Amino acid sequence: MTAAVTLKDLTMRYGDFTALDGVSLALEAGEFVVLLGPSGCGKSTLLAILGGFVTPTSGRVHIGGRDMAGVAPKDRPTTTMFQDYALFPHMTLVDNVAFGLRMRGMGRRARRARAEELLALVGLEGAGRRHPDALSGGQRQRVALARALAVEPQVLLLDEPLGALDLKLRRQMQDELKAIQRRVGTTFVHVTHDQEEAMAIADRIVLMNAGRIEDEGPAREVYLRPRSLFSAAFMGEVNQIPGQGTGAALDTQLGRLPLAASGPMMLCLRPEAIAAGPVHGAPEAPPAIDLGPARLVEATFFGTHHRAHFAPLAAPDLRLVAHLPQGAAPEPGATARLWARAAVLLPHPAPEPTR
Amino acid sequence: MTRAWHLLGWVYLALAFGFILLPVGVLVLFSFQDGRLPVPPFRGPSLRWYADVLADRRLMAGLGNSLLVASVSATVALGLGFLAAVGLARHRLPGAALLRLVLIAPMTVSYLIIALGLLSLYNRAGVGLSLWTAGVGHVVINLPLCFAILYAAMGPHLRAAERAARDLGAGEAAVLWHVTAPMLAPALLAAWFLAFTFSWDEFIIAFLLTRFDVTLPVEIWSLLRSGISPRANAIGSLVFLVSVVVVMVVQLVALRRTRR
Numbered sequence: 001m002t003a004a005v006t007l008k009d010l011t012m013r014y015g016d017f018t019a020l021d022g023v024s025l026a027l028e029a030g031e032f033v034v035l036l037g038p039s040g041c042g043k044s045t046l047l048a049i050l051g052g053f054v055t056p057t058s059g060r061v062h063i064g065g066r067d068m069a070g071v072a073p074k075d076r077p078t079t080t081m082f083q084d085y086a087l088f089p090h091m092t093l094v095d096n097v098a099f100g101l102r103m104r105g106m107g108r109r110a111r112r113a114r115a116e117e118l119l120a121l122v123g124l125e126g127a128g129r130r131h132p133d134a135l136s137g138g139q140r141q142r143v144a145l146a147r148a149l150a151v152e153p154q155v156l157l158l159d160e161p162l163g164a165l166d167l168k169l170r171r172q173m174q175d176e177l178k179a180i181q182r183r184v185g186t187t188f189v190h191v192t193h194d195q196e197e198a199m200a201i202a203d204r205i206v207l208m209n210a211g212r213i214e215d216e217g218p219a220r221e222v223y224l225r226p227r228s229l230f231s232a233a234f235m236g237e238v239n240q241i242p243g244q245g246t247g248a249a250l251d252t253q254l255g256r257l258p259l260a261a262s263g264p265m266m267l268c269l270r271p272e273a274i275a276a277g278p279v280h281g282a283p284e285a286p287p288a289i290d291l292g293p294a295r296l297v298e299a300t301f302f303g304t305h306h307r308a309h310f311a312p313l314a315a316p317d318l319r320l321v322a323h324l325p326q327g328a329a330p331e332p333g334a335t336a337r338l339w340a341r342a343a344v345l346l347p348h349p350a351p352e353p354t355r
Numbered sequence: 356m357t358r359a360w361h362l363l364g365w366v367y368l369a370l371a372f373g374f375i376l377l378p379v380g381v382l383v384l385f386s387f388q389d390g391r392l393p394v395p396p397f398r399g400p401s402l403r404w405y406a407d408v409l410a411d412r413r414l415m416a417g418l419g420n421s422l423l424v425a426s427v428s429a430t431v432a433l434g435l436g437f438l439a440a441v442g443l444a445r446h447r448l449p450g451a452a453l454l455r456l457v458l459i460a461p462m463t464v465s466y467l468i469i470a471l472g473l474l475s476l477y478n479r480a481g482v483g484l485s486l487w488t489a490g491v492g493h494v495v496i497n498l499p500l501c502f503a504i505l506y507a508a509m510g511p512h513l514r515a516a517e518r519a520a521r522d523l524g525a526g527e528a529a530v531l532w533h534v535t536a537p538m539l540a541p542a543l544l545a546a547w548f549l550a551f552t553f554s555w556d557e558f559i560i561a562f563l564l565t566r567f568d569v570t571l572p573v574e575i576w577s578l579l580r581s582g583i584s585p586r587a588n589a590i591g592s593l594v595f596l597v598s599v600v601v602v603m604v605v606q607l608v609a610l611r612r613t614r615r
Binding site for chain 1: 512515516518519520521522523524525526529533534537538540
């Protein structure tokens with residue numbers, strides 16, 4: 001089962017602190033949405049409101065077209081996979097997974113059979129008689145997922161479920177979560193502060209900051225065409241060069257760049273969008289932009305690339321970070337001409353956010 | 356030098372334990388006295404006083420009454436304490452701190468005062484004294500104990516599990532029955548057994564609030580009024596044995612819990 005979710009003007013205040021500030025959002029049925037943001041941005045509050053654990057100060061939540069005002073967690077078409085898993089330690093895995101079905105009055109045999117199916121879905125077939133104490137973190141996580149899916153919720157809420165796992169297991173669970181979501185077709189709303197995790201699993205990323213939605217869209221969109229400086233910096237490393245638009249061009253410390261802009265602007269360049277070529281080599285084809293010659297200050301090998309720091313000759317105090325190809329042999333002190341193959345211009349300073 | 360200190364430590368330990376346990380040891384030893392007086396020199400051992408005690412209908416009736424009052428009052432105190440702890444741990448109530456204080460307060464009041472208070476209340480209300488009135492007194496003294504133990508045992512773990520149960524469709528009664536009570540089982544058992552021993556050993560309230568049917572400590576007291584005899588030692592040893600068994604059960608339960 002799956003359902004669309006609509007949030008309208010949600011505001012949540014705790015005394016003087018505003019956790020959510022007029023958030024509106026529409027989620028499609030069957031979508032895998034990731035709420036991303038730093039701690040304290042309001043993403044967990046939003047999830048708790050969806051689950052019915054917190055009542056918003058104002059605003060509306062509709063799930064599958066139904067107004068959720070005054071509907072208790074037990075009566076909502078949502079289930080939550082909690083950050084600490086919150087498994088029942090005194091029950092076997094089968095009883096844990098079957099708990100929701102039992103509360104819905106399903107017979108013992110039927111619900112146990114269903115629970116075994118779900119344990120198989122998350123890769124724990126045959127482990128049904130064990131207790132949560134006997135499981136590793138990753139296994140507990142799978143049980144929590146099976147338990148939440150057992151009642152066939154229309155929307156599954158995931159509260160930083162992978163936070164406690166080590167990196168390798170986290171990658172594996174991300175792939176599995178994605179595959180299981182495709183299989184069951186339920187709307188997933190997943191909260192995390194890890195932008196790589198968000199990009200790995202989301203159909204759509206909703207980036208939040210200070211109780212507001214800062215940016216929103218598929219991973220590619222948010223990463224390559226961020227709508228704000230916060231978004232650009234949160235999604236990954238970015239070189240920021242302030243400039244002044246003249247209409248047809250942008251004046252910066254590096255000189256006049258052929259970018260149509262007006263007013264104060266910030267030029268944002270991802271490290272992997274900067275290429276280094278010979279100082280007097282043939283120019284790269286547009287839209288690549290000539291950033292001028294720069295001296296290599298230092299470089300570190302990262303496996304998939306070299307991470308290099310350049311000091312442009314036109315602005316020796318500026319540092320540009322570029323990712324050079326694995327096969328490059330960067331020499332500190334050498335001079336190269338830098339080319340920006342993709343650039344994003346954002347107003348600077350950021351205008352006041354509008355609702 | 357350290358050696359001497361070490362030795363001194365052991366001596367101190369032996370003295371402390373001797374001070375605590377010697378009277379009980381003497382009581383138990385002279386319950387096996389083969390003679391009419393529980394005083395040195397020790398003769399025996401003999402089980403005649405135990406046979407005498409077990410054949411005594413009044414003492415055995417007192418024993419039965421004590422078991423009844425202890426188990427019923429412990430169960431009632433546990434049920435009330437559990438509900439109070441759940442309510443105060445789970446909901447934000449106005450004046451919650453004050454409510455907790457009032458619930459714990461009877462612990463600080465002497466049993467004599469509690470008994471006198473209840474006695475005048477019963478008189479005013481025209482309630483005749485019986486095992487029930489003493490049982491109510493025992494609920495009064497054990498409720499704070501049960502509440503305090505259970506309230507302390509309700510950690511964030513339990514809260515999270517209850518939240519998950521509600522999220523999965525459990526109503527409040529189902530949450531209590533399927534999640535809260537089973538997860539608190541060790542604390543519930545420990546609280547019940549402690550409440551049981553406190554009621555089992557209690558004298559003042561039982562003495563002031565019973566009339567015809569009395570509990571074992573009251574029966575023992577009337578036995579002692581007719582002078583000392585190894586019978587009192589024998590019955591005292593039996594009471595002590597029951598208490599030890601109960602405390603050991605509590606210890607095992609609590610130990611199992613901490614090991615988890």
